[in-house]
Amino acid sequence: MQWRGKWQWPSVAVIVGLLLLLPFxxxxxxxxIIALIFVTALLAMSLNLTVGYGGMFQFHHGVFYGxxxxxxxxxxxxxxxxxxxxxxxxxxAAAITGLLIGGFCVRLTRLYFGMLQISLGSxxxxxxxxxxxxxxxxxxxHGIPMPDFISSLKSSYYxxxxxxxxxxxxxxxxxxxxxxxxLQAIRDNPERCEAVGVNVRRHQLAAIVIATFxxxxxxxxxxxxxxxxxxxxxxxxxxxEVFIMCLLGGWFTFAGPIxxxxxxxxLRTFVGIYTEYWTLILGVILIFLIFFLPxxxxxxxxxxxxxxxxxxxxxxxxxxxx
Amino acid sequence: xxxxxxxxxxxxDFKAVDRANLVVERGEIVAVIxxxxxxxxxxxxxxxxxxKPDGGRIVFKGEDxxxxxxxxxxxxxxARSFQIVNIFHRLxxxxxxxxxxxxxxGKSSRLLETARRMAVRETMxxxxxxxxxxxxxxxxxxxxxxDQKVLEIAIALGNExxxxxxxxxxxxxxxxxxxxxxxxxxxxxxxxxxTILFCEHDMEIVFSIANSIMVMHQGRTLIQAPPGEVxxxxxxxxxxxxxx
Numbered sequence: 257m258q259w260r261g262k263w264q265w266p267s268v269a270v271i272v273g274l275l276l277l278l279p280f281x282x283x284x285x286x287x288x289i290i291a292l293i294f295v296t297a298l299l300a301m302s303l304n305l306t307v308g309y310g311g312m313f314q315f316h317h318g319v320f321y322g323x324x325x326x327x328x329x330x331x332x333x334x335x336x337x338x339x340x341x342x343x344x345x346x347x348x349a350a351a352i353t354g355l356l357i358g359g360f361c362v363r364l365t366r367l368y369f370g371m372l373q374i375s376l377g378s379x380x381x382x383x384x385x386x387x388x389x390x391x392x393x394x395x396x397x398h399g400i401p402m403p404d405f406i407s408s409l410k411s412s413y414y415x416x417x418x419x420x421x422x423x424x425x426x427x428x429x430x431x432x433x434x435x436x437x438x439l440q441a442i443r444d445n446p447e448r449c450e451a452v453g454v455n456v457r458r459h460q461l462a463a464i465v466i467a468t469f470x471x472x473x474x475x476x477x478x479x480x481x482x483x484x485x486x487x488x489x490x491x492x493x494x495x496x497e498v499f500i501m502c503l504l505g506g507w508f509t510f511a512g513p514i515x516x517x518x519x520x521x522x523l524r525t526f527v528g529i530y531t532e533y534w535t536l537i538l539g540v541i542l543i544f545l546i547f548f549l550p551x552x553x554x555x556x557x558x559x560x561x562x563x564x565x566x567x568x569x570x571x572x573x574x575x576x577x578x
Numbered sequence: 579x580x581x582x583x584x585x586x587x588x589x590x591d592f593k594a595v596d597r598a599n600l601v602v603e604r605g606e607i608v609a610v611i612x613x614x615x616x617x618x619x620x621x622x623x624x625x626x627x628x629x630k631p632d633g634g635r636i637v638f639k640g641e642d643x644x645x646x647x648x649x650x651x652x653x654x655x656x657a658r659s660f661q662i663v664n665i666f667h668r669l670x671x672x673x674x675x676x677x678x679x680x681x682x683x684g685k686s687s688r689l690l691e692t693a694r695r696m697a698v699r700e701t702m703x704x705x706x707x708x709x710x711x712x713x714x715x716x717x718x719x720x721x722x723x724x725d726q727k728v729l730e731i732a733i734a735l736g737n738e739x740x741x742x743x744x745x746x747x748x749x750x751x752x753x754x755x756x757x758x759x760x761x762x763x764x765x766x767x768x769x770x771x772x773t774i775l776f777c778e779h780d781m782e783i784v785f786s787i788a789n790s791i792m793v794m795h796q797g798r799t800l801i802q803a804p805p806g807e808v809x810x811x812x813x814x815x816x817x818x819x820x821x822x
Contacts (some may be wrong), residue, residue, distance in 0.1 A: 363765075429690050434696060438677055445665065452678040
């Protein structure tokens with residue numbers, strides 16, 4: 257389901273080159289928006305590991321994003337620990353939360369999985385929202401001190417871009433590994449997968465832990481960009497938005513969620529200037545999506561322009577016989 | 579090799595399988611027959627762990643496997659196909675079989691290797707064995723029904739089982755497809771040293787390839803015997819064969 261043409265890596269290099277130049281040509285505000293798209297794209301990509309590749313109803317992914325962000329924020333404001341400890345602790349805390357919540361969820365199937373995750377996730381949101389003395393409640397935490405090397409917008413842009421590239425590379429390796437292939441097999445047919453000797457629940461849980469780890473990475477990057485955290489990061493509305501990014505971009509493609517994140521973040525920013533009813537626009541987008549692009553924008557483009565993405569397997573197979 | 583002793587399964591008050599017995603010796607082709615609703619599929623699901631028995635014992639190679647989860651039973655050397663096509667629809671034919679091969683080799687959890695270069699030769703060899711090699715790169719969901727049923731068998735072979743269980747392998751196939759699938763099963767049993775347990779509605783097929791036939795009726799085992807003896811049995815004729 258990936259585009260494996262010979263132009264793949266060169267075009268990735270060109271895109272990265274362009275992204276490196278952007279902060280020099282774009283106004284500050286646009287640099288900020290693009291960095292925000294990077295952060296959100298990583299969040300959507302991590303969600304898609306469970307939704308698009310794993311076929312799981314990961315309805316409350318925002319919680320792990322928020323846990324990652326709050327962990328960094330709390331360590332940086334309340335302790336004297338060095339920044340790198342906080343940056344490492346964010347994803348780990350998110351992954352542990354993923355292990356705990358996921359451990360309950362994988363015992364259920366489909367919709368029940370999603371319902372339970374919303375309940376457990378909302379519980380964490382409620383704690384963050386209410387515990388004023390520790391998390392700052394609905395005020396959040398502001399003015400989080402950042403290390404010097406990422407204190408300016410430009411430097412944080414490059415930091416975020418670097419972490420994004422490394423994360424995407426790892427995710428790419430993971431979805432194309434035996435683990436990723438087996439995960440897709442579970443998505444298609446868990447019963448059959450168990451009958452070929454795969455411990456389905458354990459495999460799903462491992463996927464959730466990996467996905468929530470990268471959601472935590474995105475949470476860390478959010479703090480790097482914004483210098484503040486607030487409970488909305490863990491609210492279910494954000495989870496829904498990220499879910500829509502996956503669907504909109506194309507949840508059966510690797511890069512689809514990036515496109516989805518870019519579209520949604522841009523729309524939210526620029527439509528938000530003209531109207532307060534952003535969610536209304538979001539709803540209309542969702543309706544169009546369901547009717548006209550059930551496999552997302554990227555899925556649509558790939559079907560339209562790359563009708564033979566799988567031809568290589570046969571060649572390789574024939575080669576192996578000869 | 580496989581002994582099923584007095585196995586029971588209830589669905590509410592309904593006894594789907596009622597103290598069924600079955601013996602499969604190494605190298606045999608054993609058929610389970612019986613009218614619709616006799617409990618054949620349920621019995622297979624109990625053996626391979628999709629369902630947990632409410633009573634009785636299932637012993638494979640001297641080891642009690644009663645109530646183990648399917649993935650553990652698979653690791654012991656029992657693989658199966660399903661009556662209703664049960665494949666990975668969005669994956670290619672190649673990937674469908676490869677998933678099983680990778681699982682059998684304990685490589686399903688490798689995170690940073692590249693799957694498309696792994697177990698290629700073994701997977702292609704299995705696809706050739708069932709005659710699907712030319713369709714390796716097609717998406718499994720787009721295959722014809724007959725090809726999907728054959729793909730099911732290839733997936734099951736990916737685990738290099740000692741005992742292969744086939745639940746109505748020719749259900750829904752055209753007469754030509756049925757004939758070639760039966761030929762395939764016969765060939766697999768010979769060349770791969772497989773023991774096969776299957777169920778099937780077509781009596782001609784059953785009596786032509788089975789060494790031993792178990793007749794089920796209302797969840798019970800009526801008899802298990804060689805084909806000639808089964809054909810001659812009065813009880814069987816009344817319950818089942820007589821009706822045709």
